[in-house]
Amino acid sequence: MPQEIILVIEDQKSIAQYLQQRLSEVLPYSVEVAESYAEAKRVINSGVPILVCLSDLNLPDAAEGATVELLRKANITTVVLTASYSEETRQKMLAQRVADYVVKDGASAIDYAISAVVRLAQNSDKCVWLIASGSRSSNRLLGLLNIQRYVVKVFDDFKSALKKLEGGAVPELLMLEGAEKIKGGDVLAFIANVRSSYSVNQLPIMVCETSENVSLAIKLMKYGVNDFYNLSLSAEELFVRLNQNIDQTHSYKEIERISRTDALTNLYNRRCFFYFGESYFKQLQQLNTPFFVVMVDIDHFKKVNDTYGHQKGDEAIVFTAGALAKLFSGFTIARFGGEEFCVLGEAKDKASILKVCEDFRQEVEIFSKFQTDVGFTVSVGVSFKGENLEQAINFADSALYLAKESGRNQVQEYK
Numbered sequence: 221m222p223q224e225i226i227l228v229i230e231d232q233k234s235i236a237q238y239l240q241q242r243l244s245e246v247l248p249y250s251v252e253v254a255e256s257y258a259e260a261k262r263v264i265n266s267g268v269p270i271l272v273c274l275s276d277l278n279l280p281d282a283a284e285g286a287t288v289e290l291l292r293k294a295n296i297t298t299v300v301l302t303a304s305y306s307e308e309t310r311q312k313m314l315a316q317r318v319a320d321y322v323v324k325d326g327a328s329a330i331d332y333a334i335s336a337v338v339r340l341a342q343n344s345d346k347c348v349w350l351i352a353s354g355s356r357s358s359n360r361l362l363g364l365l366n367i368q369r370y371v372v373k374v375f376d377d378f379k380s381a382l383k384k385l386e387g388g389a390v391p392e393l394l395m396l397e398g399a400e401k402i403k404g405g406d407v408l409a410f411i412a413n414v415r416s417s418y419s420v421n422q423l424p425i426m427v428c429e430t431s432e433n434v435s436l437a438i439k440l441m442k443y444g445v446n447d448f449y450n451l452s453l454s455a456e457e458l459f460v461r462l463n464q465n466i467d468q469t470h471s472y473k474e475i476e477r478i479s480r481t482d483a484l485t486n487l488y489n490r491r492c493f494f495y496f497g498e499s500y501f502k503q504l505q506q507l508n509t510p511f512f513v514v515m516v517d518i519d520h521f522k523k524v525n526d527t528y529g530h531q532k533g534d535e536a537i538v539f540t541a542g543a544l545a546k547l548f549s550g551f552t553i554a555r556f557g558g559e560e561f562c563v564l565g566e567a568k569d570k571a572s573i574l575k576v577c578e579d580f581r582q583e584v585e586i587f588s589k590f591q592t593d594v595g596f597t598v599s600v601g602v603s604f605k606g607e608n609l610e611q612a613i614n615f616a617d618s619a620l621y622l623a624k625e626s627g628r629n630q631v632q633e634y635k
């Protein structure tokens with residue numbers, strides 16, 4: 221099958237070239253330019269799959285809007301560039317089912333057009349769940365979501381959506397249409413159920429209601445729904461709200477990831493270790509499950525830095541993190557700061573955990589020289605005791621201190 225392309229239809233050479241260059245930089249698709257209606261028609265008729273088209277509204281060899289009409293008939297997702305804006309133009313664009321339109325009134329408009337094309341190209345990786353009452357509005361919403369190239373999964377009841385969610389599938393957004401008429405339970409119970417696992421920042425819910433149900437929509441927003449779309453409003457309003465809700469969730473998740481991750485090693489940071497570790501530790505205690513805490517510190521790390529430079533010191537830290545991730549795979553690992561690391565996990569078998577600690581020590585001793593040009597070792601303290609996480613860490617730290625005092629490059633257990 222031929223590779224999908226992005227098509228730019230624009231008769232002004234300089235703008236066309238600029239758009240082609242910018243889009244090629246940010247998207248992994250070939251970007252083709254057609255400078256006239258005739259050329260556009262040739263590309264479309266050639267059968268090459270067109271992912272998204274960014275098209276000028278008026279071209280010298282076509283009547284106003286003829287290109288958009290051509291694209292609509294070929295079922296191509298389209299962003300329209302127009303030189304002037306009027307309410308009439310806007311209505312025409314929406315009637316032609318364009319995904320977006322941009323008024324060419326400056327550099328920021330071009331930037332917006334590029335971001336719109338990028339968004340539409342990437343939307344096919346995003347799944348929206350439409351939980352619908354089965355009214356005519358459901359079909360309209362489905363059509364509008366398709367214009368935006370979202371992958372849409374339609375549910376006609378709450379129960380099957382909840383079951384899918386419990387199975388681990390998570391969409392980008394949940395859209396409810398005609399909330400009170402959806403089968404399989406009560407809408408408030410559904411929202412409470414979703415929110416018990418996913419916050420408003422993690423999974424946006426949007427309700428779509430007719431004007432008569434505005435008060436219901438507002439009530440639902442007080443109980444965990446992110447946004448409300450009045451079904452009597454334009455498609456454009458839906459698109460803007462939809463995209464904003466999905467973008468906000470992405471930004472939140474990215475901020476959350478950054479705040480939990482150590483930038484150098486990609487391991488959890490200390491704060492995140494305690495955030496997850498505290499509840500995990502309590503869970504292990506309640507179930508009477510044996511646990512372990514390991515503390516790791518690179519030996520004579522100051523000397524590594526002083527002798528080989530800070531860059532090599534960083535490489536030594538990254539190598540140690542990689543060795544931990546490899547040998548303690550499946551456990552909770554964090555960089556506590558500097559050259560110090562901590563691991564928490566279930567210790568079904570004490571001897572096997574001690575063996576993993578020793579394997580890790582040897583891995584660093586043997587392979588650090590090959591991987592980083594700097595031969596270095598680690599000291600390891602491990603504890604299988606502690607009333608709470610903090611105490612277990614202190615015990616592992618005491619064992620680590622003993623390992624350092626006893627000559628470094630060894631594993632010591634807290635007794």
Ligand SMILES: Nc1nc2c(ncn2[C@@H]2O[C@H](COP(=O)(O)OP(=O)(O)OP(=O)(O)O)[C@@H](O)[C@H]2O)c(=O)[nH]1
Pocket residue numbers: 484517518519520521522523525529530531532533534537557558559624628
């Ligand atoms: N390259 C690098 N160095 C760091 C980083 N964080 C802390 N350090 C350095 O790590 C060194 C830690 O030194 P110490 O805690 O005194 O350890 P040490 O005495 O050399 O070694 P031991 O006694 O064996 O623990 C200091 O020189 C810090 O500047 C980092 O992110 N990158």
